[in-house]
Amino acid sequence: MSEPILQVKDLRINFKTFAGVVQAVRGVNFELNAGETLAIVGESGSGKSVTSNALMKLIPEPPGIYESGEIIFNGRDLIPLSDKEMSKVRGNDISMIFQDPMTSLNPTMRVGRQITEVILKHKNISKSDAKKRAIKLLDQVGIPMPEKRYKQFPHEFSGGMRQRVVIAIALAAEPKLLIADEPxxxxxxxxxxxxxxxxxxxxKTSNTSIIFITHDLGVVANVAHRVAVMYAGQIVEYGTVNEIFYNPKHPYTWGLLGSMPDIDSNSDELLRTIPGSPPDLTNPPKGDAFAARNEFALAIDYEKEPPMFQVSETHFAKTWLLHPDAPKIPIPEAVAKRIEGYLGKENVLNGEKTIRN
Incomplete structure (x- = not known):
């Protein structure tokens, strides 16, 4: 098996604030292979965006602190690199698509120039060749009349077209890894x-590896190969997209799946929500951080943090419910029905079902 293009090992990131030290990322581990899409999902404040920004070393220091861990990209740990060294990695090897395209685009510059600047910075080609590549990129991302659009300003594009321009910029230097933060x-x-x-x-066409950050599990079903579910700065479940949807093991994952809107559900039916709020990470709770919101919490959840239990070769979950001595609690029927309604499948727990082509 080939070496993963990215390995994140025991990543811990803190932020110094007036209220105390926020433990935003608390021991995150995952891998990414070439040509694979990994989705990182969770509520706001779960640590998704901090993790994705850390991969490009975009966490300002201070107030951010890389407390420990490794971010190994193509065999090299990025954390010790200087900002000058990282500038050669950003855009060239790793690119990022942010949530709001208007914060990524310069409103005073024509979009063509914004794309060609990236190409000229990272590729040893002429300005005329850079322009040709920029026009080709605009066409590749589905922008009609790319020669005309090349000369226009961001305000002349719709929101969807602006996001396509941002994707074109991210692809300009042909990166090996693309990070999409709620795009x-x-x-x-x-x-x-x-x-x-x-x-x-x-x-598919470029074999680019993608990390897709989102709070929407419905989006995940359509784009990901593997899924990492984050809660309170930790990955609490990790597996293939089929394992996460058809055989979820963590109560938090059940809550996220149960919160998906179902197009076939009765209009009078209330949308399921996860009760309570995420914990204060200036003082993380003892034991399992999700215990206070977990209707299936055991006594040990309030005393001791659970390890990451292995469900299969590719599936892991951080919950005491997987301990051999724990009571066997199946996925709640209401959550199973919600998943079936959303995916249009009859048997949620059939591991042979396939979501992604």
Missing amino acids: TTALDVTIQAQILELMKEIQ
């Missing part, structure tokens, strides 16, 4: 579907 949140559902299809096509 469709600000878009309507029709444009969202188009952007997701575009990213899937990019991943």
Whole structure:
């Protein structure tokens, strides 16, 4: 088996604030292979965006502190690198698509120039060749009349088209890893579907590895190979997309899946929510951080943090419910029905079912 393109080992990131030290990321581990899409999901404040920004060393120091861990990209740990050394990695090897395209684009510059600047910085080619590549990129990301659009400003594009421009910029230097931080949140559902299809096509044609950050598990079903579920700065469940959807093991994952809107559900039916709020990470709770919101919590959940139990060769979950002595609690029926309704499948727990083509 080939070496993973990215390995994150025991990553811990803190932030010094007036209220105390926020333990934003608490021992995160995951791997990413070439040509693979990993989705990192969780509520706001779970540590998803801090983790993704850390991969490009975009955490400002201070107030941020890389407390411990390794981010090994192509065999090299990025954490010890200086900002000058990281500038050669950013854009060239790792690129990022942010949530709001208007914060990523310079409103005073034509979009073509914004793309060609990235190409010229990272590739040893002429300005005319850079322009040709920029126009080709605009066409590749589905922007009609790319020669004309090349000369236009960001305000002349719709929200969906601006996000396509941002994707073109991210692809300009042909990165090996693309990080997409909630890239469709600000878009309507029709444009969202188009952007997701575009990213899937990019991943297939260029063999680019993608980390997709989102709070929407419905999006995950369409784009990911593997899923990491984050809660309170930790990964609490990790597995293939089929394992997470058809055989989820952590009560928090059950809650996220149960919160997905179902197009076939009765209009009078209330949408399920996870009770309570995430913990204060300036003072993380003793034991399992999800215990206070978990209707299936055991006594040990309030005393001791659970280890990461192995469900299969590729599936892991951080819950005491997987301990051999724990009571056997099946996935709640209401959650199973919600998943079935969303995915249009009859048997949620059938591991042979396939979501992603």
